[in-house]
Amino acid sequence: MGFGKFWAADTVSLVGSYVTTVALPSLAIVTLQASEPEVGLVQAARWLPYLLFGLIAGVLVDRWQRLPLLVSADLVRALLLALVPLLHAIDLLNIPVLIGIVFVFGALSLVYDAAHQSFLPSLVPAQRLTWANARLEQTNAVAQTAGQAFAGWLVKVLGAPLAFLLDAISYLVSGLLLATLKTPERRTPHKPQVREGLRWVYRHETLAPLAITSHIWFLFNGMVVTLFPLLVLRTLGLGELVLGITFALGGVGGLLGASLSTKAEMRFGAGPAIIVGRWLTPIGYLAIPFATNATTGVVLLCAAQFVFGFSIGLDSPVEMSYRQTITPARLQGRMNATMRSVNRGMIVVGAPVGGLIADVISLRAAFWVAIAGLGVQAVAITVSKFRHARLPTP
Secondary structure, three states: OHHHHHHHHHHHHHHHHHHHHHHHHHHHHHHOOOOHHHHHHHHHHHHHHHHHHHHHHHHHHHHOOHHHHHHHHHHHHHHHHHHHHHHHHOOOOOHHHHHHHHHHHHHHHHHHHHHHHHHHHHHOOHHHHHHHHHHHHHHHHHHHHHHHHHHHHHHHHHOHHHHHHHHHHHHHHHHHHHOOOOOOOOOOOOOOOHHHHHHHHHHOOOHHHHHHHHHHHHHHHHHHHHHHHHHHHHHOOOHHHHHHHHHHHHHHHHHHHHHHHHHHHHHHOHHHHHHHHHHHHHHHHOOHHHOOOOHHHHHHHHHHHHHHHHHHHHHHHHHHHHHHHHOOHHHHHHHHHHHHHHHHHHHHHHHHHHHHHHHHOOHHHHHHHHHHHHHHHHHHHHHOHHHHOOOOOO
16 A cells, blocks of 8 residues: 555656656757757756765665655655746746756755655565566656657647646645655664765675766766757757657657566576666667658657667666665665765766767767767676676575
């Protein structure tokens, strides 16, 4: 029952979030006419709090009960996103203001994400974590497909600012659903230390290579995520509807990958399953630099997002379950916050660097740099000790 409510809240929130995934770049690029470097700064602002406050958030999550943090973060994010259409209506929305809103939103999401990942083991026994994470990833993929396809149409009809209202409502509903949960949580018996989380992640035989290659993945994927809307909306002039459709195909791929993740882990082990996913990301992205505004170009963009989505759906549930299973309960918050803060911190670097390369050299050159970097991380994790990683047997 507890997991069912948690799952439902996650589903509602994700649909709204994927509307914002389309609405935010459209708002910056089309409505506010942002330059390439400014688009990179908007994207970086979303993840800068993870770099600045991520480790502190991990201590906070391990020190306090996680459910109140989840509820509070959802409700405050609902109020914050409702400001976007209001400020646009009174002509006070510009790029600096948008960056400020996105930064505060990112800080709230940091707390929510750290608590979300650490709360799940309180709801589900260890042997069911891969199953539970796979269900969440499947829901994520369905929300991505439905939310972003709908968002493309919604932004085209109503405009990007009003689309933010749907996400605000989704956070409100999610927070109210989570508030009905009655799940006992164990308090950490001693004062949590940041260095314990760092030591656990970066001195662990298999968690360390997973973490380091994840950081590289997020650095270069952050470039692609920033540049992709610029390519679709500005360079190719394909419009918000096509952008939403390409993202939606990523959701279809994610749904398929998530449906296979548990089987892949059981048959091949956690390490090999995750490594396959890491290789699929650069392989899928190889299609992007060849895209044009013709039909074949749209097909290439859709194929790239589909393969990318499949890679995320395949490896994310297994990776999350592996991290949650091998980490003691008292370190869950700090382990998740350490990896998430540095991962998202890499986007803070990658997003503006990608925009700068696109501005100084060319957009397609920036894509090739990102693809090469993603290839490097795939090689690195393949030759590391992580290839032998397996989930502990119950």
